[in-house]
Amino acid sequence: MSSQVDTPQRRSQEIIKTDPLKFTFRDPSGQLLLTESHALRRIAPVAIEETQAFLSSPLRESLERSGDLIPTEIAKSRGFGAMNPGELWLQHPRIDPISYPWEWTTGQWQAAAELTLRLADKAIDAGWTLKDATPLNIVFAGPRPALVDVLSFERRDPNSSVWLAYGQFVRTFLLPLIAESFLRWPLWATLNSRDGYEPADLYKALRPWQRLKPSLLDVVTLATLFERKNAQQQKATPANQPGASRTDPDLAAHILHRRIARLGKQVRSAARTQSRSAWSEYTQSASHYSALDRDGKRQFMRSVMDRCRPERVLDIGANTGTFSLLAAECGADVVALDSDTAAIEALWRNAAHQGHPITALVANIARPTPAVGWRNREQLSLLDRLTGKFDLVLMLAVIHHLILREQLPLGHIGDLCASLTSRWLVVEWVPPSDPMYQEWLRGRDDLYGKLSENDLRQSFAAHFHVEDRMVLGNNRVLLLLERNLQGGRDQGRCNPETEPE
């Protein structure tokens, strides 16, 4: 038996030895490893001096204080069994679960882009610059974005008016927004392109008159034409020799500020308000819910929060977040997901406005976001990020969607719920007589027309037993379920007073 103390750092060292892919590997300045409680960053020897200079700079202090930059501490060598002398390790608090850019709404995308520009702008006068500018360096802690990569900062050459990360910002932040706005390419399609879109990708797809729009002229049209010209020149002559850039320092700073201001305008112009969707107005227009039923549902949910006192809640099919907000008001950290972008946009804006700790993401639980990146190991799948992280899961009026639209058996849905929650589950059962159920039944009465609440309860019985139940006036049923003790089953454990009639 080992006499060494089992710390997160020690466990991380074991992981590193056995699985090097647990570390990030693209940035030569350092590598990141996620542990259960922290994000640990090993700084490469070549970047130690620059990193220490940034960490002791007033810029870092001011950015951390404003919440725009994730807090950083020098990791203590104690507990790092495999830490080599002279190595610099940093540790950050773990934001968990995180959402990836392809799970963001337009508003979240815009907020992340504006944060990046704000950081780049503040860095200029402090003598620093962002060496990379990609949405993958931004994480939403609740509704608020923050930069998580402290290695993005490097000292700025005061005589240079070039922002080296400009191209990356345009490709990864701006062009996806422009593509969504002008071409209806969804933001989630960026899942397939780590480095965003090339100007030529959009140039080919845009109509000739669109290419001349002032907000697109430089980053799409001229950039494409320059690229073509450059490609032709490079065929005829050897590669261009890099030359020295010597601009007056005041002028260089002025040019950089102006460039960032223009990018900000282009981002705002491209991030046009999303069109209203059917679901985003669902909570307001739901004709199958009377005011009485709505109040009854809210009352039931309030009693659930009082009884369960959850710390971490997952709201699946959150819509515009009525019950995510309720859970957050009761003190829980909430992850809310829905496949409807407009609904999540409304939810996120509400949460940001009210300052609630809600992480909102666009995702479909029936087709969860896959793991992506090199060897499928760089970004985790949705379920890898969610599994076992919650003590209360809400599935309000979701199950009939999974049955009728995704054709999923009830038993599989129960298995999924059991993998997500460590204790509580709230389910809203929508009966076949309900107009919403009928809308999706579409002549499959033999298969799905006779499903009942009892079928649901039997299918979930392997994992859950019923703790509370309420029938609403529209015949929908709200069930509070609790995980069975290990090896137990719920038969006979249901509260007799809450048995269905």
Add this chain to the structure above:
Amino acid sequence: MIMKKLLQIIPILLVVVGAMMLFEQPAYAYADPGTGLLAIQAVGSAFVATGWYLRRKILAFFRKESTAPRQLNDYTPREESESSTLS
């Protein structure tokens, strides 16, 4: 007078624009700066630099105009005092 000033400014601008177009090529980058987007930065820099120099020259021109009488007044006593010191 104004024409003369403008004729002085134009060669400066041409040099600034030309220098930016020719030399704004970074040698080291972590993120791919892109060829077309890098050229866009050079063009944008040239435009901003043009405005920057123009504004400075125009401001300097008007400052000179407005401060000219004061300088003339200031000049005489200084000249006198210097000459008196020298003498």
